[in-house]
Amino acid sequence: MTTTTVAYAAHTPKAPLERTTIERRDVGEFDVLIDIRFAGICHSDIHQVDEGWDEGIFPMVPGHEIAGIVSAVGTGVTKFRAGDRVGVGCMVDSCRTCDNCRAGNEQYCTGSGMVGTYNDTGRDGLPTHGGYAQTIVVDENYVVRIPEGLSLDVAAPLLCAGITVYSPLRHWGAGPGKKVAILGLGGLGHMAVKIAHALGAEVTVLSQSLRKKDDGLKLGADHYHATSDPRTFEELDGTFDVILSTVSAPLDFGAYLSLLKTDGALVNVGLPEEPISLDLFGIVTGRKAIAGSLIGGIAETQEMLDFCAGHGLGAEIEVIRADQVNEAYRRVLRSDVRYRFVIDTATI
Ligand code: NAP
Numbered sequence: 001m002t003t004t005t006v007a008y009a010a011h012t013p014k015a016p017l018e019r020t021t022i023e024r025r026d027v028g029e030f031d032v033l034i035d036i037r038f039a040g041i042c043h044s045d046i047h048q049v050d051e052g053w054d055e056g057i058f059p060m061v062p063g064h065e066i067a068g069i070v071s072a073v074g075t076g077v078t079k080f081r082a083g084d085r086v087g088v089g090c091m092v093d094s095c096r097t098c099d100n101c102r103a104g105n106e107q108y109c110t111g112s113g114m115v116g117t118y119n120d121t122g123r124d125g126l127p128t129h130g131g132y133a134q135t136i137v138v139d140e141n142y143v144v145r146i147p148e149g150l151s152l153d154v155a156a157p158l159l160c161a162g163i164t165v166y167s168p169l170r171h172w173g174a175g176p177g178k179k180v181a182i183l184g185l186g187g188l189g190h191m192a193v194k195i196a197h198a199l200g201a202e203v204t205v206l207s208q209s210l211r212k213k214d215d216g217l218k219l220g221a222d223h224y225h226a227t228s229d230p231r232t233f234e235e236l237d238g239t240f241d242v243i244l245s246t247v248s249a250p251l252d253f254g255a256y257l258s259l260l261k262t263d264g265a266l267v268n269v270g271l272p273e274e275p276i277s278l279d280l281f282g283i284v285t286g287r288k289a290i291a292g293s294l295i296g297g298i299a300e301t302q303e304m305l306d307f308c309a310g311h312g313l314g315a316e317i318e319v320i321r322a323d324q325v326n327e328a329y330r331r332v333l334r335s336d337v338r339y340r341f342v343i344d345t346a347t348i
């Protein structure tokens with residue numbers, strides 16, 4: 001048995017998204033039925049609709065930055081009840097028994113692998129569909145609570161953009177006494193600036209131009225430089241403990257490694273569609289590291305939401321109607337977003 005909900009879907013790779021209907025499973029014993037209010041648009045949605053990473057599952061309903069209200073719960077649910085303000089991020093299941101799942105790193109599940117919120121196959125064998133829709137049914141263990149102090153629209157992007165930068169900033173020790181550079185001031189990058197600043201680090205934005213400098217400083221950056229200006233690389237040589245790259249396109253990482261101190265780390269969360277090449281002298285000289293990070297675990301996502309609420313941090317958003325989603329995709333591709341589009345799902 002299923003129930004029908006309205007959604008926005010791409011029916012084939014690269015196709016514009018259109019209004020459609022999809023089926024959601026009935027609320028099972030441990031499931032939460034969520035009335036979705038807002039869904040953020042992540043650049044990963046575009047990579048997947050365009051099959052830039054891999055073959056996709058179509059029709060595809062993107063959306064893994066979901067904020068809404070619980071409207072029903074299964075008989076075995078203990079963590080949530082109707083009326084609760086909740087969020088769902090990039091995963092809706094995992095094996096729950098491997099070492100990583102037990103350690104709260106479900107995103108690195110080595111058992112059956114994490115189940116993506118959309119463009120994936122659930123443990124029931126059915127395709128998963130994401131948040132550009134009015135309802136979703138999710139196991140309670142993959143649902144998080146949105147604290148009272150955060151409104152649902154500015155909270156939605158935290159479910160991917162927020163956790164994707166919070167997790168590595170914490171892991172690589174961004175905090176007092178640390179010089180942290182955020183590369184790319186888009187959806188992820190602007191949350192990285194806010195969170196790194198709130199963690200007490202000295203924050204520098206490295207953006208393609210100085211076009212967004214005033215915004216960057218308001219978001220909490222101490223310094224702002226354009227990567228199109230060669231003087232940036234002369235002035236900042238050997239400066240940073242950590243560089244967090246949120247860039248969606250292939251970059252010359254070699255040039256950025258020179259900006260790290262000895263033992264510094266270039267931590268990458270961006271997922272460009274093409275590989276990069278690298279001159280390994282850049283890491284050997286100065287014992288530098290290149291690392292990566294994928295979203296964050298469920299408990300850590302809750303920790304991030306509580307941290308953001310405690311520091312009054314939400315995303316900077318432009319709320320759009322569902323029929324504006326294709327134009328929003330084009331604007332994200334032009335780096336013309338300040339700083340996250342969020343769909344008001346009532347308009348679907
Ligand atoms: P976004 O809003 O489009 O931001 C990306 C930023 O990268 C742009 O604002 C731009 O910043 C910079 N950029 C874009 N093209 C560039 C180019 N050719 N050269 C240099 N800089 C360029 O995207 P997002 O939603 O933040 O996502 C960023 C990337 O992270 C995507 O690839 C996405 O798939 C990936 N992602 C990864 C994870 C994970 O778990 N690891 C999670 C979510 C997203 P400036 O205008 O400031 O230069």
Ligand code: ZN
Pocket residue numbers: 042043044045064090160161
């Ligand atoms: Zn995302």
Ligand code: ZN
Pocket residue numbers: 094095096097098099100101102106108109110111112113
């Ligand atoms: Zn697992």
